[in-house]
Amino acid sequence: MFRLDENEISFPDPAIYDGHEGVIALGGDLSAERVWFAYQLGIFPWYNPGEEILWWCPDPRFVLFPDELKVSKSMRKIMNRNVFTFSENQKFREVIRNCQEISRRGQDGTWLSDELMQTFIQLHEYGLAKSIEVCQDGKLVGGFYGIQIGKVFCGESMFSKVSNASKAGFIYFVETHKEHLQLIDCQSHTEHLESLGATMIPKKEFLKILHEKQ
Structure with a gap:
């Protein structure tokens, strides 16, 4: 296992280093600079708060190509009725x-520690992380956030307080930005995103697309 030096921002090349079950490295810190550098390499942090930081680049990678977005008839009705803003x-x-x-x-x-949350807030202030908000009757009921790298959006986490809110937000995002998006990185498999068209691709294919669009 590759252990990171807290005094040096570097990672093993995920294109040639497979790690263990997708784990590329461990240790280091959660500075905005390190996290941003990791995302540009196709690596993301995922660990349990209180435990050592783990850095991942799984193979295969769960992604969605905007043109392959699936919208069910029931979800299309919800979108057309403007249930959400x-x-x-x-x-x-x-x-x-x-x-x-x-x-x-x-x-x-939760896997999202206070320290990592503050890092993403800092990246947002730098203009590198973005959020999509879903409201109903003026109240926030769903949304998600992630890192934008060129034409690749690396989704991090989403939430929903009412039925279909996060799904509607995802559909809105893809349909609104698909002309400027090559790929949405969903990281690891979920049935929720699979129902919207996300699929597995080899890690090397993902990294090639990521690096082409930076």
Whole structure:
């Protein structure tokens, strides 16, 4: 296992280093500079708060190509009826806080530590992280956030307080930005995103697309 030096921002090349079950390295810190550098390499942090930081680049990679977005008839009706309203980068702190606090089936606690949350807030202030907000009757009911690298959006986490809110926000984002998006990185498999058209591709294919679009 490759251990990072806290005094040097560097990672092993994920194109030639497979790590262990997708884990590329461990240790280091969560400075905005290190996290931003990691994302540009196709690496992201994912670990349990209180434990050592783990850095991942899984193979295969779960992604969505904008042209392959699937919208069911029921979701299209919801979108056409304007059940929700959408905004971008207006409530980043609220979105990421909800992503941290929302309870999830099969999970005890959250992987999103306070330290990592503050790093993403800093990246947002730098213009590198963005949020999509979903509102209903003027209240925030869903949304997600992630890192934008050229024409690749690396999704981090989403939340939903009412049925279909996060799904509607995702559809809005893809359909609004698909002309300027090559790929959406979903990182690891979820049935929720698979139903919207996300699929697995080899790590090398993902890294090639990521590096072409920077």
